[in-house]
Amino acid sequence: MSKGLPDRSNDFSAWYTQVVNRAGLADHGPVKGTMVIKPYGFQLWENIKETFDKMIKETGHVNAYFPLFIPKSFLAKEAEHVEGFAKECAVVTHTRLKSDPDKGVVVDPESKLEEEIIVRPTSETVIWSMYKKWIQSYRDLPVLINQWANVVRWEMRTRLFLRTSEFLWQEGHTAHSTPEEAEKETLDILELYRQLAEDHLAVPVYTGLKTDSEKFAGAERTYCIEAMMGDKRALQAGTSHNLGQNFAKAFGVTFQTKDNKEELVWATSWGVSTRLIGAVILTHGDDKGLRLPPRIAPIQVVIIPITKNEDQANQLKTYLNPMTEELRSSGVRIFEDWTNNSPGFKFNEWEMKGVPLRMEVGPRDIKEEKVVLVRRDSKEKLFISKDSVLENIQELLEDIQENLLRQARDFRDENTHAVQDYTEFKEVIKQGGFVRCGWNGDSKVEAKIKEETKATVRCIPFNENPQGLTCIKTGEEAKHEVIFAKAY
Amino acid sequence: MSKGLPDRSNDFSAWYTQVVNRAGLADHGPVKGTMVIKPYGFQLWENIKETFDKMIKETGHVNAYFPLFIPKSFLAKEAEHVEGFAKECAVVTHTRLKSDPDKGVVVDPESKLEEEIIVRPTSETVIWSMYKKWIQSYRDLPVLINQWANVVRWEMRTRLFLRTSEFLWQEGHTAHSTPEEAEKETLDILELYRQLAEDHLAVPVYTGLKTDSEKFAGAERTYCIEAMMGDKRALQAGTSHNLGQNFAKAFGVTFQTKDNKEELVWATSWGVSTRLIGAVILTHGDDKGLRLPPRIAPIQVVIIPITKNEDQANQLKTYLNPMTEELRSSGVRIFEDWTNNSPGFKFNEWEMKGVPLRMEVGPRDIKEEKVVLVRRDSKEKLFISKDSVLENIQELLEDIQENLLRQARDFRDENTHAVQDYTEFKEVIKQGGFVRCGWNGDSKVEAKIKEETKATVRCIPFNENPQGLTCIKTGEEAKHEVIFAKAY
Numbered sequence: 001m002s003k004g005l006p007d008r009s010n011d012f013s014a015w016y017t018q019v020v021n022r023a024g025l026a027d028h029g030p031v032k033g034t035m036v037i038k039p040y041g042f043q044l045w046e047n048i049k050e051t052f053d054k055m056i057k058e059t060g061h062v063n064a065y066f067p068l069f070i071p072k073s074f075l076a077k078e079a080e081h082v083e084g085f086a087k088e089c090a091v092v093t094h095t096r097l098k099s100d101p102d103k104g105v106v107v108d109p110e111s112k113l114e115e116e117i118i119v120r121p122t123s124e125t126v127i128w129s130m131y132k133k134w135i136q137s138y139r140d141l142p143v144l145i146n147q148w149a150n151v152v153r154w155e156m157r158t159r160l161f162l163r164t165s166e167f168l169w170q171e172g173h174t175a176h177s178t179p180e181e182a183e184k185e186t187l188d189i190l191e192l193y194r195q196l197a198e199d200h201l202a203v204p205v206y207t208g209l210k211t212d213s214e215k216f217a218g219a220e221r222t223y224c225i226e227a228m229m230g231d232k233r234a235l236q237a238g239t240s241h242n243l244g245q246n247f248a249k250a251f252g253v254t255f256q257t258k259d260n261k262e263e264l265v266w267a268t269s270w271g272v273s274t275r276l277i278g279a280v281i282l283t284h285g286d287d288k289g290l291r292l293p294p295r296i297a298p299i300q301v302v303i304i305p306i307t308k309n310e311d312q313a314n315q316l317k318t319y320l321n322p323m324t325e326e327l328r329s330s331g332v333r334i335f336e337d338w339t340n341n342s343p344g345f346k347f348n349e350w351e352m353k354g355v356p357l358r359m360e361v362g363p364r365d366i367k368e369e370k371v372v373l374v375r376r377d378s379k380e381k382l383f384i385s386k387d388s389v390l391e392n393i394q395e396l397l398e399d400i401q402e403n404l405l406r407q408a409r410d411f412r413d414e415n416t417h418a419v420q421d422y423t424e425f426k427e428v429i430k431q432g433g434f435v436r437c438g439w440n441g442d443s444k445v446e447a448k449i450k451e452e453t454k455a456t457v458r459c460i461p462f463n464e465n466p467q468g469l470t471c472i473k474t475g476e477e478a479k480h481e482v483i484f485a486k487a488y
Numbered sequence: 489m490s491k492g493l494p495d496r497s498n499d500f501s502a503w504y505t506q507v508v509n510r511a512g513l514a515d516h517g518p519v520k521g522t523m524v525i526k527p528y529g530f531q532l533w534e535n536i537k538e539t540f541d542k543m544i545k546e547t548g549h550v551n552a553y554f555p556l557f558i559p560k561s562f563l564a565k566e567a568e569h570v571e572g573f574a575k576e577c578a579v580v581t582h583t584r585l586k587s588d589p590d591k592g593v594v595v596d597p598e599s600k601l602e603e604e605i606i607v608r609p610t611s612e613t614v615i616w617s618m619y620k621k622w623i624q625s626y627r628d629l630p631v632l633i634n635q636w637a638n639v640v641r642w643e644m645r646t647r648l649f650l651r652t653s654e655f656l657w658q659e660g661h662t663a664h665s666t667p668e669e670a671e672k673e674t675l676d677i678l679e680l681y682r683q684l685a686e687d688h689l690a691v692p693v694y695t696g697l698k699t700d701s702e703k704f705a706g707a708e709r710t711y712c713i714e715a716m717m718g719d720k721r722a723l724q725a726g727t728s729h730n731l732g733q734n735f736a737k738a739f740g741v742t743f744q745t746k747d748n749k750e751e752l753v754w755a756t757s758w759g760v761s762t763r764l765i766g767a768v769i770l771t772h773g774d775d776k777g778l779r780l781p782p783r784i785a786p787i788q789v790v791i792i793p794i795t796k797n798e799d800q801a802n803q804l805k806t807y808l809n810p811m812t813e814e815l816r817s818s819g820v821r822i823f824e825d826w827t828n829n830s831p832g833f834k835f836n837e838w839e840m841k842g843v844p845l846r847m848e849v850g851p852r853d854i855k856e857e858k859v860v861l862v863r864r865d866s867k868e869k870l871f872i873s874k875d876s877v878l879e880n881i882q883e884l885l886e887d888i889q890e891n892l893l894r895q896a897r898d899f900r901d902e903n904t905h906a907v908q909d910y911t912e913f914k915e916v917i918k919q920g921g922f923v924r925c926g927w928n929g930d931s932k933v934e935a936k937i938k939e940e941t942k943a944t945v946r947c948i949p950f951n952e953n954p955q956g957l958t959c960i961k962t963g964e965e966a967k968h969e970v971i972f973a974k975a976y
Binding site for chain 1: 585
């Protein structure tokens with residue numbers, strides 16, 4: 001803990017790796033590309049999960065669980081889908097090990113499966129094979145099911161939380177009787193994602209539509225929330241797909257309409273993952289480590305007693321007790337650090353872990369009937385009367401939550417540039433930042449820009465205004481105003 | 489819903505399959521042996537999970553997440569462990585699919601992994617490989633980590649919830665500095681399992697020790713909770729293992745003691761799974777379907793309005809509104825069934841789904857300012873004044889919870905027989921039931937009895953009293969009093 005973090009402005013990537021490690025969020029698993037989410041990181045995930053789970057349940061969704069294993073033939077049923085996932089599939093081929101006198105434990109060749117099994121990279125196919133059984137009539141619709149699960153996409157270049165071979169996520173899979181209802185669902189969920197990101201994670205996002213080249217394999221339309229990280233690169237933080245009738249067609253899922261016709265069902269799917277933890281780190285982190293938004297922070301207030309001996313410790317405990325009881329019973333998540341480490345060590349450690357508020361209490365504070373509060377976001381130090389601790393802490397937590405969002409939004413807005421000229425475009429992309437500009441809607445032009453600058457269209461924002469814009473690359477009339485950036 | 493269930497006393501197995509299906513709890517997945525947990529079944533699991541999660545957090549445990557994938561070599565590090573799991577491992581060998589002009593989508597042979605990967609059947613090995621990195625000193629101990637996860641054990645003969653190739657569970661993995669502390673943890677958790685089973689699932693259990701032949705592969709001692717199902721067979725509902733230093737040795741996990749020595753760490757692991765849902769069905773179900781204990785029931789009260797037309801429906805809504813609001817705000821989980829199905833259809837459906845209380849309300853009830861309540865457990869019908877609905881429902885739910893436990897306990901006790909003679913033993917096992925008897929402690933004798941009767945030692949109960957008993961098979965002095973039964 002004594003050494004500082006790598007310089008954020010110089011080596012953002014090394015800084016990120018160190019923060020994840022030193023804050024005790026996650027570790028690498030033994031199989032390349034896998035991730036261990038440590039208890040502190042997992043509490044963060046539990047808080048995010050609980051928040052979103054409540055949101056979807058309040059809007060009529062229910063949870064279920066579908067199998068990890070998908071027959072290979074299922075994946076192949078939707079052409080674009082298999083194309084999109086074929087290159088990153090973990091394939092199960094055998095079901096038994098045996099002892100070999102020479103080689104130790106080996107795979108038993110006699111246990112070879114007739115049809116290979118895919119470890120789900122996403123669950124559209126297995127779920128729509130079940131919907132085929134469950135949906136017959138308009139009375140069975142809509143189906144509004146979500147699952148919290150692990151999925152596997154084989155990755156070569158991995159980074160904890162951002163890109164790992166296995167990750168945790170939620171995936172919603174809904175079935176509808178009209179295209180309008182499916183489209184509404186897709187957009188309603190996107191709005192929940194925006195709320196989750198902005199109101200809870202304090203991560204400001206652009207909402208919009210993906211271009212064809214970036215849409216989900218098997219979707220008609222993919223909507224997304226896109227955020228700017230501390231290095232001015234973009235992070236796709238959540239996607240919501242209107243799948244049209246593609247999966248219903250692939251799995252033959254039809255329903256009887258009210259007027260007795262048979263029609264294919266309309267579908268959506270949508271997901272956010274443990275990647276959101278990466279977004280929180282990359283958005284709010286600073287030179288001292290993590291800065292966590294109070295609403296999702298595992299610990300909102302860490303209490304550091306400053307004592308020289310056991311007598312003082314006992315006095316402090318007596319002094320603190322009514323305050324901690326009041327805080328706990330009001331739902332404030334507190335932690336008291338009574339370890340033997342020095343106060344300086346503790347300050348550094350809890351700053352690294354991003355706890356929004358630190359409360360220091362020593363013998364002098366008892367005399368003066370106060371406590372010292374230090375904000376993680378602004379480092380501001382406040383002296384608070386012991387009788388108004390709860391009230392002050394509640395207000396401060398709200399203020400920190402808002403401040404983190406405001407800082408991130410200001411940063412993003414400062415680094416989002418409306419550009420009309422390709423030379424300027426390249427300069428902004430090189431320096432880092434988002435570019436808002438016109439685009440003629442041609443995938444080839446998009447690909448060419450990516451090739452030349454590594455920037456991709458992050459989204460066609462809902463508030464686009466292409467009128468009067470020209471395509472940044474070709475000079476033709478713009479079909480869309482889009483946001484370009486280099487992305488994670 | 490019109491046809492009755494198969495006769496429980498005649499074909500318990502067919503009855504079980506039908507209840508799982510008709511109550512909408514689960515379905516078979518496309519890959520043989522996999523399970524889809526449908527929303528109603530999953531809500532049951534969520535309630536069980538939430539209950540136990542709270543218990544372990546209150547006792548100082550934290551959640552984390554470890555990878556699904558384990559290198560084959562890790563599994564082989566603990567000899568008994570690999571022996572126990574080798575025959576049921578899903579093995580990942582490749583990481584890519586490709587298109588083949590003749591065969592369609594095939595596994596890309598060039599993506600073959602150097603070392604095969606095992607889909608976790610349980611996580612001791614991957615977790616202890618991480619503890620090796622995390623534990624250095626006595627200051628790092630104890631580690632009290634749990635994870636909620638899916639695991640895979642390849643099964644040929646599967647039954648939903650009871651035995652499936654993939655299932656959901658929690659697995660606790662703790663590390664300690666002394667054998668006494670590890671033993672205490674093992675037993676503390678067993679007591680939490682007992683509370684979960686008896687106080688929440690209303691499933692009475694025997695607590696005790698497994699014999700060597702039934703203990704976990706890699707454990708020193710396995711403790712368990714064992715319950716009697718409605719067909720008088722035993723179901724192992726949870727296990728808690730004292731792993732000694734076996735996994736610490738296999739992965740070289742040592743710690744520096746307070747007096748500067750280096751010692752191997754002491755370990756426990758413990759788990760309960762979605763099998764608990766099977767236990768609930770098999771313990772409480774009757775000729776009408778499920779009977780759910782109120783504390784874990786997704787719906788505690790189903791409201792069936794009896795109406796002839798829309799006018800009546802509107803009057804009923806007005807009448808019901810203050811009651812449903814009061815119930816909801818008091819945390820009672822209610823559901824109003826306003827579908828067009830007939831009352832008779834609805835009664836059957838919600839009985840099948842095991843909802844503890846049914847509330848019927850019709851025009852006459854408005855006039856008389858009452859409601860009708862029908863208990864699922866006893867079928868008793870009660871007429872309740874509308875002003876005391878909440879109070880009555882809360883009391884009734886408590887009473888149903890207790891009654892289900894009492895009924896199950898009476899049933900178990902009536903079918904548990906103290907037996908001293910092997911002929912009688914065989915008769916009881918044949919008729920169905922638990923046998924309490926003496927055993928000389930010899931695994932060979934245990935195996936012989938299993939061969940002859942299919943009965944196994946379910947546990948050496950904590951309240952055993954071997955004094956004066958003789959071995960049921962050999963007539964020798966008994967080393968233990970044990971419980972024998974045929975098991976799931």
